[in-house]
Amino acid sequence: MIWLMGALSAWGGVDDPVAYWSFGDAASLLSNQVTSSPYHDATVLAGHPVSGLIGGAAGVVGNALMLDGASALRLPYHQDNLGQSFTIAMWYWQATNDTRMALYQSKDNWVASYEANATNASMFMSYVGQNAVGGLTTGLREWVHLVHVFSTSSGTTTLSVYTNGALALTGSVSASYMFDVMQLRAIHVGAHRTGDRFFKGMIDELALYNRALSAGEAQALYQRGCEGMPLPVTPGACPEIGLGGTQRSFMMSVDSEPAGVYQDGWLKDDIQTAPNALGLIDKAARQDDTAGNADGPFHAEALNPKYRVPITTALSQLTQGDFTLEARFSITNAGRGIVMGNFSNNVVNAVNLELHTDNRVRLYVQPSGGVPKCDLYASAGAINTRDGAWHHLAGLRRAGAFYLYLDGVELARSNDVAGAFSLGGPYFYLKGDSRSDATMFSGDIENARLWTRALTTNELASLSAGMLPGGPEVAPDGMLAEYAGLYGPYTAPYANPRYRTRLTPPLANMTRTNFTVETWFRTTNTNHRGILIGSYANSATISCVNLELRDNNTLRLYIQPSLPGQNLTDVSTASLSPANMYDGNWHHFVGLRRDGFDYIYFDGVQKGKWSDTAGAFSMTNNSYIYFGRDMRTGATEFNGDLKNVRLWSRALTAGEVASLAAGKVPGDPAVDVQGLLAAYDYIIPTNSLRSAGYCGSRFLRTCVAGSNTLSLVFDGLPPHTKIGVSALVAQLDSLDPVTDGDNLAVFADGAEVLKARLGPGTATAPALAALRLLGQTADTQLLADCLILGGENLFYCGGETVDHNEHVYDLSRLDALRQISHTGSTLTLNFVGVQNQDGGDEGFGIDRIGLTVIPLKGTLIMVH
Numbered sequence: 095m096i097w098l099m100g101a102l103s104a105w106g107g108v109d110d111p112v113a114y115w116s117f118g119d120a121a122s123l124l125s126n127q128v129t130s131s132p133y134h135d136a137t138v139l140a141g142h143p144v145s146g147l148i149g150g151a152a153g154v155v156g157n158a159l160m161l162d163g164a165s166a167l168r169l170p171y172h173q174d175n176l177g178q179s180f181t182i183a184m185w186y187w188q189a190t191n192d193t194r195m196a197l198y199q200s201k202d203n204w205v206a207s208y209e210a211n212a213t214n215a216s217m218f219m220s221y222v223g224q225n226a227v228g229g230l231t232t233g234l235r236e237w238v239h240l241v242h243v244f245s246t247s248s249g250t251t252t253l254s255v256y257t258n259g260a261l262a263l264t265g266s267v268s269a270s271y272m273f274d275v276m277q278l279r280a281i282h283v284g285a286h287r288t289g290d291r292f293f294k295g296m297i298d299e300l301a302l303y304n305r306a307l308s309a310g311e312a313q314a315l316y317q318r319g320c321e322g323m324p325l326p327v328t329p330g331a332c333p334e335i336g337l338g339g340t341q342r343s344f345m346m347s348v349d350s351e352p353a354g355v356y357q358d359g360w361l362k363d364d365i366q367t368a369p370n371a372l373g374l375i376d377k378a379a380r381q382d383d384t385a386g387n388a389d390g391p392f393h394a395e396a397l398n399p400k401y402r403v404p405i406t407t408a409l410s411q412l413t414q415g416d417f418t419l420e421a422r423f424s425i426t427n428a429g430r431g432i433v434m435g436n437f438s439n440n441v442v443n444a445v446n447l448e449l450h451t452d453n454r455v456r457l458y459v460q461p462s463g464g465v466p467k468c469d470l471y472a473s474a475g476a477i478n479t480r481d482g483a484w485h486h487l488a489g490l491r492r493a494g495a496f497y498l499y500l501d502g503v504e505l506a507r508s509n510d511v512a513g514a515f516s517l518g519g520p521y522f523y524l525k526g527d528s529r530s531d532a533t534m535f536s537g538d539i540e541n542a543r544l545w546t547r548a549l550t551t552n553e554l555a556s557l558s559a560g561m562l563p564g565g566p567e568v569a570p571d572g573m574l575a576e577y578a579g580l581y582g583p584y585t586a587p588y589a590n591p592r593y594r595t596r597l598t599p600p601l602a603n604m605t606r607t608n609f610t611v612e613t614w615f616r617t618t619n620t621n622h623r624g625i626l627i628g629s630y631a632n633s634a635t636i637s638c639v640n641l642e643l644r645d646n647n648t649l650r651l652y653i654q655p656s657l658p659g660q661n662l663t664d665v666s667t668a669s670l671s672p673a674n675m676y677d678g679n680w681h682h683f684v685g686l687r688r689d690g691f692d693y694i695y696f697d698g699v700q701k702g703k704w705s706d707t708a709g710a711f712s713m714t715n716n717s718y719i720y721f722g723r724d725m726r727t728g729a730t731e732f733n734g735d736l737k738n739v740r741l742w743s744r745a746l747t748a749g750e751v752a753s754l755a756a757g758k759v760p761g762d763p764a765v766d767v768q769g770l771l772a773a774y775d776y777i778i779p780t781n782s783l784r785s786a787g788y789c790g791s792r793f794l795r796t797c798v799a800g801s802n803t804l805s806l807v808f809d810g811l812p813p814h815t816k817i818g819v820s821a822l823v824a825q826l827d828s829l830d831p832v833t834d835g836d837n838l839a840v841f842a843d844g845a846e847v848l849k850a851r852l853g854p855g856t857a858t859a860p861a862l863a864a865l866r867l868l869g870q871t872a873d874t875q876l877l878a879d880c881l882i883l884g885g886e887n888l889f890y891c892g893g894e895t896v897d898h899n900e901h902v903y904d905l906s907r908l909d910a911l912r913q914i915s916h917t918g919s920t921l922t923l924n925f926v927g928v929q930n931q932d933g934g935d936e937g938f939g940i941d942r943i944g945l946t947v948i949p950l951k952g953t954l955i956m957v958h
Contacts, residue, residue, distance in 0.1 A: 108314050109326045113171060113302040116324050118156035120145040124167070131332035133170060133356035133805060139282055140289055141165025148296055154185045154237055155324045158298035159284075163193065166285030166292055168201070170358045171302055173278040178246035178269060181303040182206065182281070183315050187237050189295040191216045196291045197240070201280035202798055202932050204287060205272050206253075208240060220263055222253035223272035227265025230257055237298075239316045245306035246273075254309075259316030261309060277361055277933070279797050301325060334809040334920075342812060342947040348940075349790030359802025360927070363795040363939070365783050374593050374721075375399060376583035378740070378760070378773040381524070385543070385576035392575040399585045400526030400534050403575070405436070410516040411546070412445075412574060413459070413491075418545035419447040420488035420499075420557065421580075425537025428453075428480050432535055433487060434542060436519050438528035443518035446527055447489045449535070453479055455505065457489030457498050459512050467512035468496045472505035484540075486558035492548035502558030504551065524580055538598050539580035547572035584772040591731060592722030593774075597629065600771055601741060602713040605653070608745035610686040611641050612754065613721075617734025620676040624732035626683065627739060628724030629716050630654065637713045640724055641685045643732070647675055649701065651685035651694050655711035670696060680737070682755040688745035698755030700748065721774065737775060744769035783939070786883040786902035787822055793941040795826065797933035804925040804940065811947050817842065817916045818946035819923060820906030824888065824939035825852035827898050831863035834930040838938050840911075841924040845869070847914050850877055852938070854899040855885060861901050867910040880907040906944065913948075921945070 114127045115136060123145050126134040141164040145157045159167070186197055196209040197218060207221040217229040222244065232238045241256040246269045255263040272278070283300065284293040299319055307315075318325070333353035337344060346352065348362055381401050383391040389408035394401035403409065421433055428451070435446030437458060448456040450471065459468035470489070477500060479485055488499040491510055498506045519528055524542055526534040541562070549557070549568070556567035563570040581598040595601070611627050628640035630652065637656035644650050647670045673696065675681055684695040687706050694702045716725075721739050723731045740760070753764035760767040783793065796802035811817075819840060829836040831851035840848040849866040853859035861884065862874040884901035905911055923945065927938040 108301075108307070108311050108318070109328075110303070111301040111325065111327060112175065112304045113169065114325055114327050115159070115300045116155055117145050117159040117298055117300070118324075120157075123159070127329060128327050129330045129332055133332065133358070133807075136167040136169050136283070139166040139168040139285055140292070143167055143284070148187070148189060151187065151235065151296070153296075154298040154319045155322055158185075158187070158296040159300070160296055161284045161293050163292045163294040166289070167283040169281040169283060169302070170356075172280055172357075172361060173273050174357065174362050175304070176278070176302065177304050178251065178273055179244060179304075179306040181241065181243045181301075181305065181307045183239075183241045183303075183307075183312070184283075184300040185237050185239050185298045185319055186293070187296040187298075188216065188232065188234050188293070191234060193294070194291050195293045196282070196284070196286040197293050197297075198281060198283050199285070199287045200278050201282055201287055203276050203279075205276045205278050206242065206244065206281070207287075208242065209286065209291065220253060220255045220265075222251060222265055223267030224276060225265060225267045227253050227255065228263040230255070230262055232257070237319075239319055241307065241312040241315060243306050243312065254306075256309070256312040256316075259313040261312075274364075277797060279359070279361065279932075299325070332807065334807045336810045337808060337812070337947065338810040340812055341810075342814075342949060344808070344945040346806070346943045347790045348792045348794050354807045356805045356807070357794060357803070358805075359796055359798045359800070360794045360804045360940075361797045361933075362792045363933075365788055365791055365793060374586040374774045376585065376595070376772040377775060378767075378770040379583045381577045381580060383575045384578055385570075385573045387574050390575060394524055394577060396583050397523075397526075399536070399583050400432075401524040401577075401580065402521040403524070405517055405520060405522050409522060409544075409574070410518075412544060413443070413461075413512075413517055414514045415546070416491050416493070416548040417445075418488060418490040418543075418547065418549045419445065419457075420486065420490075420545070420549070420554070421447070421539050421542035422484050422486050422557075423449075423535075423537055423539050424482055424484050425449070425535070426480055426482045427536045429536075430533050431537065432523070432525070432527045432533050433539065434522070434524050434544075435527040436517055436522045438519060442528070443515050444527070445489075445517065447487065448533075449479060449487075453477075455479065455487055455498055455500055457496055459491075459496065461512045461515040468508060468510065470496050470498055470506050470508050472498050472500075474500055474505070477501060486554070488549065488554050488557075490545075490548045499551075499554045499558075502551075502555035524577060536585070538596070540578065542577045542580060543573060544575045545572045546574050586721065586774060589718070589720070591727065592720055594718040594720040595772065597713050597716050597719055599714075600743070601719065602716070604741060604743045604771060605637070605639060605655075605687075605708075606710045606712055607743070608687050608689065609639075610684060610740075610742035610744065610746045611639060611651075612682070612684040612686075612742075612746070612751075613641065613739040614680050614682050614737045615643075615675075615732070615734055616678055616680045617643070617732070618676055618678045619733040622733060623730055624734065625720070625722070625724045625730050626732055626736060627719065627721055627741075628652075629713060629719040631716060631725035636716050636725075637711055638716060638724070639685075639713070639719075641683060642730075643675065643683075647673075649675075649683060649694055649696060651692055653687070653692065653706075653708045655708045656713070656715055670701065673697070682751075684746065684751050684754075686742075686745045695748075695751045695755070698752040739774045740770060741772045742769045743771050783824065783888055783902070786824070786888065787904065788824075788902075788939075788941045790941070793824075793939050795933055795939045796927035796929060796937040799930055799932050800928065802927040802929070802938075804927075806923040806943065806945075808921040808923070808945065809919070811919045811921060813950055814947045815915065815917055815950065816948040817914050817921070818906075818912040818944075818948060819847065819914060820904070820911065820942070820944035820946075821925065821940055822882075822902060822904055822942045823852075824900060824902045825854065825861070826888075826900050826939050827854070827936040828859070828931075829853045829929060829936045829938075830859050832859060836929045836936065837864075837927075839924075839926045839928070840905075841922075841926065842914055842916060843918065843922055844924075847911060848905070848908070852901065852903075855901065856899070861899075867908070868914070872910070876908060876910075877903060880904050912946070 335354035855861035
C-alpha cells in the first residue's frame with residue numbers, strides 16, 4: 095500500500111473528476127458523487143438498472159451497476175461541460191456475448207464509443223469522431239479496466255485507449271468534425287446510441303474528467319481498482335445564479351454563461367460568418383425518362399440533390415425476373431453513394447446499386463420479409479472509381495445469379511435466392527434511395543437506365559465504351575427507363591470564400607447559343623469591384639462568363655471564348671445614376687446573349703446592348719463557375735448578399751426580365767421555366783442572427799430529437815410578487831409544428847408560462863401554429879408582433895442541405911411574460927425545445943436570456 099500511494103503521488107492526482115458513480119448503494123444508484131442534482135445525476139435510459147453483483151462475482155469496489163441486457167443509463171454530459179479534451183474511465187465485467195453490445199456510446203452518433211464489432215463477439219471497437227481506432231478482445235466474466243482519453247490540440251482530436259493500465263490503441267480525427275459537424279451531445283452507458291445493443295454484465299467506478307488524463311493517471315486509476323479503493327472525491331453543491339442583496343435584474347449572453355446554467359440537449363453553437371459548408375442546392379432540375387417504353391414515361395422529380403420516380407405497377411415489376419440497373423458516373427468523393435435504389439430503413443422490397451467505401455461497388459437486393467437475400471460487394475481493384483473520370487457500373491440478375499460489372503468487366507457474382515418480387519415503397523430514387531442521409535450520391539451520373547432483361551457481357555462492354563442503345567451493339571428491347579444526364583441538381587459546395595458548381599456539360603455548353611445569367615444582390619460596399627457570378631481564370635486560353643459590379647456604380651458582363659485569338663466581348667455600362675446599387679436594398683442584375691447581341695438589365699430595365707463578337711463556344715476547358723467570386727480570390731470577391739442566382743440555356747425576353755425584377759419566379763405564367771439549368775435561392779455569406787440581436791459569437795441550439803431542456807437556477811431573489819422573463823428565440827430549419835408538434839415552452843418553477851408551436855412558415859408548417867401564455871390559449875398574433883427577423887435563411891448550421899424560412903422572436907415584448915406571479919427567493923427557469931429530428935435538420939436557438947424581479951410597491955430604489 096505504501097508503494098501504491100507513492101506511485102499515485104508521482105503520477106499526479108486522479109481525485110478531480112467532474113462526475114463519478116461508484117454504484118455501491120441501491121438508494122443512490124444514479125447519484126453523481128461529485129455533484130448530485132437533477133442536472134448532474136444519471137437518468138435511466140431503459141429497463142431497470144440495479145446495484146449489486148452478478149452470480150456471486152467479486153466487485154471492484156463493493157457493489158456495481160448490474161445491467162441485464164435491457165437496461166442502460168444516460169449521463170447529462172456533453173462537449174460543453176466536458177470540453178474538447180476529456181476522459182471516460184470505468185471497469186466492466188461482460189457476462190455473455192450472445193448479442194451485439196455497446197458498453198457506452200455518445201447519443202445520436204458514435205463520435206465517442208466502445209461497442210462490440212458484431213453479434214456474439216467479445217471484440218470491442220473504440221471510436222473517435224466516428225472513426226474506428228481498432229478493436230480489443232477481452233474475456234468474459236472478468237473485470238477489465240477501460241480508459242478513453244480524448245485529447246484535442248491544433249485542430250485534431252486523438253483518442254488514446256488504455257486497458258488494465260496499459261496503452262492499447264490510438265487514433266485521430268478532425269476536431270471540427272467531432273465537435274462542430276457531429277457533436278458529442280450526451281453519453282449512453284450500457285447501450286447503443288439508439289437505445290438498444292444493451293450490455294449484459296456489470297460496470298463499476300465510472301468517472302468523467304474534463305481534461306485528458308496522462309498515461310500515469312490512467313495507470314493510477316487501474317491500480318486503485320486493483321486495490322479496491324474508490325476515488326477520493328469531495329462532494330460539491332449544485333451551482334446557482336445568485337442575485338443577492340437588492341439585485342433585481344439578470345441578463346445572460348451565451349458568450350458569458352455563468353455557473354447555474356444547465357443544458358441537456360442544447361449545445362453552444364457558433365454564429366458563423368461563413369456560409370453553410372455543405373453547399374447550396376439547385377432548385378431548377380427535372381429529369382425526363384427518354385426510354386420511350388410503352389408503360390412509361392417514368393419522369394423523375396428533383397428532390398435536391400437526388401431524384402424520385404413514382405413506382406407504378408410497371409416499374410414495380412422490374413424485379414419479377416431478370417433485370418439490369420446501369421449508369422455512367424463521375425465522382426471524386428471517396429465516401430458512400432447510392433447510384434439508384436429504393437432501400438429504406440423500414441422493411442421494403444428493394445434493390446440498390448451503390449458505390450461503397452474503400453473503392454468498392456455493391457448490388458443490394460432485399461425481397462419480402464426484410465432479410466437481405468443478396469448483398470454483393472466487390473473491390474474495384476486497380477480501377478480508381480473516385481478519380482473524376484467517367485466509369486460504367488451495372489448490377490443485374492441473369493439466369494439464377496446476380497452480377498456486378500465495372501467498366502464492362504465482371505467483378506463479382508452470387509447465386510440468386512431472392513426469387514421474383516415486386517419493388518416496394520412509393521418511389522424509386524436516382525442519386526440516392528429512400529433515406530435522407532450521407533449515402534446520397536455527390537457526383538454526376540449520365541445515361542442511367544433500368545432494364546427488364548439482363549444485358550449481355552458484350553452489351554455492357556459496348557455501353558461502357560460509350561455506345562448507346564438502338565445501335566447494332568445494344569438492342570433497345572426491355573429498356574424500361576432512361577435518364578440522359580443526372581448532372582443537376584447542381585449542388586454548389588462551399589469553396590472558401592464562396593460557392594462553386596462544376597461546369598458539367600449542360601452548364602459548360604450554355605454559351606454555345608443564347609444564354610442568361612442573373613441574380614439578385616444587395617450591398618453597401620461602395621466603389622468596390624465584386625464578381626457576382628463568374629468563371630474567369632486570369633488566362634486568355636480559358637473560356638468564361640462573368641457578371642460583375644464595377645467601381646463607380648457600373649455593371650459589367652464579360653464573355654471570353656475558349657481559344658486565344660478569338661474575339662472577346664467585354665461589356666460595361668455607364669453609371670447607373672440616379673439609381674444607386676450600393677444602397678443595401680435588393681437589386682436584380684441580368685446579363686444575356688440574344689440573337690447576336692449582348693444585353694445588361696438592372697431592376698428590369700435595359701441598361702446596354704452591344705453586338706456579340708464572342709460567338710458560340712463551350713466552357714469545357716474550365717472547371718467551375720463561382721457565386722460571389724470567379725476562379726480568382728482576393729479583391730474581386732463580392733462583399734454582400736446574393737439570392738435567386740440562375741443560369742439559363744436561352745435568352746430571357748425583355749418581358750420576362752421585367753417580370754422577374756417585379757418579383758415573379760420561373761414557372762409563373764410570365765416567366766417560362768424552359769431552359770432553366772440551375773437556380774439557387776440564397777447565397778448569403780453573413781449570418782443574420784446578429785442582425786436579430788444575438789449579441790455574441792455563440793448561442794445555444796437544440797441538438798437532439800425529443801425534449802431539450804435548458805435550465806437556469808437562481809438563488810437570493812429579493813422580496814417580490816412578480817417576475818419578468820425574456821429571451822431571444824429563433825426557429826431554425828424545418829420544424830414541424832402541425833404534423834409533429836414541435837414546440838418551445840418556458841417554465842417558471844415548473845409552471846408553464848409560454849408554449850409556442852413554431853415553424854418555417856410553409857403551407858404545412860406555419861410560422862406560428864399555436865400559442866399558450868400562462869397556461870391559457872392565446873392569439874398567435876401576440877407572438878407574431880414580437881418578430882424581429884423572419885422569412886429568410888437566417889442561419890447556416892453546417893449540417894443542412896436546403897434553405898429554410900427562419901424567424902427570430904424577442905420574448906421581452908410579451909406583456910404576459912413581464913407579469914408572472916412569483917414570490918420565492920429561489921427560481922428555476924426551464925426552456926424546453928421539443929423536436930422530432932436532431933440539430934442537423936431542425937432546432938431552436940436562444941440567446942440573451944433575462945430575468946427581472948419586479949419590486950414590491952413602496953420599494954426604495956436608489957439611482958446613482
